[in-house]
Amino acid sequence: MSATLDLDLGRPGLCHGALRVAHSDDRSAYGEIVIPVAAVVGGAGPAVLLSAGIHGDEAEGPLALIRLIHALDPAVVAGTVIISPVMHHPAVKASRRTSPLDGGNLARCFPGDPRGSLTQRIAAAISSLLLPHVEAVLDLHGGGRTLEYIPCAWGRLNPEPALARRSLEALKALGQERTVVVGATAHGGTLTSESIAQGKVIAGTEIGGAGGVTPDTVAHAERAARRFLAHLGVLPPEPPLPTRLMTLKPPHFVRAPGRGLFDPAVTLGDTVRAGDPAGTLYDADRPWRTPEVLRFAADGLVVARGVPAMVEPGDVVVHLAEDTDEAALLP
Numbered sequence: 001m002s003a004t005l006d007l008d009l010g011r012p013g014l015c016h017g018a019l020r021v022a023h024s025d026d027r028s029a030y031g032e033i034v035i036p037v038a039a040v041v042g043g044a045g046p047a048v049l050l051s052a053g054i055h056g057d058e059a060e061g062p063l064a065l066i067r068l069i070h071a072l073d074p075a076v077v078a079g080t081v082i083i084s085p086v087m088h089h090p091a092v093k094a095s096r097r098t099s100p101l102d103g104g105n106l107a108r109c110f111p112g113d114p115r116g117s118l119t120q121r122i123a124a125a126i127s128s129l130l131l132p133h134v135e136a137v138l139d140l141h142g143g144g145r146t147l148e149y150i151p152c153a154w155g156r157l158n159p160e161p162a163l164a165r166r167s168l169e170a171l172k173a174l175g176q177e178r179t180v181v182v183g184a185t186a187h188g189g190t191l192t193s194e195s196i197a198q199g200k201v202i203a204g205t206e207i208g209g210a211g212g213v214t215p216d217t218v219a220h221a222e223r224a225a226r227r228f229l230a231h232l233g234v235l236p237p238e239p240p241l242p243t244r245l246m247t248l249k250p251p252h253f254v255r256a257p258g259r260g261l262f263d264p265a266v267t268l269g270d271t272v273r274a275g276d277p278a279g280t281l282y283d284a285d286r287p288w289r290t291p292e293v294l295r296f297a298a299d300g301l302v303v304a305r306g307v308p309a310m311v312e313p314g315d316v317v318v319h320l321a322e323d324t325d326e327a328a329l330l331p
């Protein structure tokens with residue numbers, strides 16, 4: 001077995017251990033990638049997984065979940081909370097979106113391959129050793145170094161109507177002002193897609209980014225995690241908070257057509273109309289050239305912005321989401 005879960009879920013209280021994935025390299029012949037995992041085992045109730053750090057440059061979720069490891073009192077937990085705050089540990093240690101060891105993006109590798117690359121083997125270990133223990137999954141993300149998100153609950157719905165309803169209710173319960181539900185993405189391979197394949201209730205977030213955290217973004221992520229547990233009955237109930245139901249489509253993305261310095265015309269939270277300017281692209285090599293105004297192709301709310309001003313062809317410089325309703329989202 002090239003991966004093991006070293007965690008005693010049969011004993012009440014806080015336990016800690018690790019997901020261990022064999023990694024033999026020049027530094028350590030019989031080495032392992034050691035992904036720390038904690039569990040709070042309380043009374044009768046559901047088992048849930050709280051995940052963060054799938055991308056190593058998004059620290060909002062990891063910090064929120066590490067706070068929870070310290071704060072959760074097993075005496076008030078009804079169920080089992082498995083907390084994996086630094087899921088892609090090699091990437092988190094390097095503050096990188098992808099693995100410094102094999103370049104793998106863990107959010108493109110699920111369900112993984114036990115005989116594949118290191119990142120594929122980490123994904124396979126999560127799929128086969130962590131997910132089977134739980135009925136619901138929360139996966140916290142942010143914009144990382146290259147994007148910044150206004151805080152949003154963020155997820156995809158299961159194809160089965162009953163599970164889709166449960167995942168949507170979980171997303172709406174996360175206490176974020178906006179709840180963005182996306183369709184199946186072309187790339188796939190995410191913890192969300194694997195959780196859906198295994199029939200879990202699944203929710204997530206996109207909160208903050210821009211290369212670092214603020215008290216506000218960590219607080220939003222912690223609120224999402226606590227309210228997810230409260231929604232599932234693991235923690236005492238929280239009063240409902242209003243949220244704006246939104247979705248995302250390809251025309252909502254504004255991409256750079258070429259290399260240049262992008263001078264934005266909008267900021268997070270702005271409401272725009274199709275045809276409005278998103279910003280202006282200047283040629284850094286020939287600054288006297290006529291600049292190009294990039295325009296929105298759809299109406300919507302600015303929910304994310306690209307962070308680096310120097311952009312390459314295909315980079316997302318800003319993206320929108322638009323209002324929707326439950327009838328349009330549920331299968």
Ligand SMILES: [Zn+2]
Binds near residue numbers: 054107141142
């Ligand atoms: Zn992410």
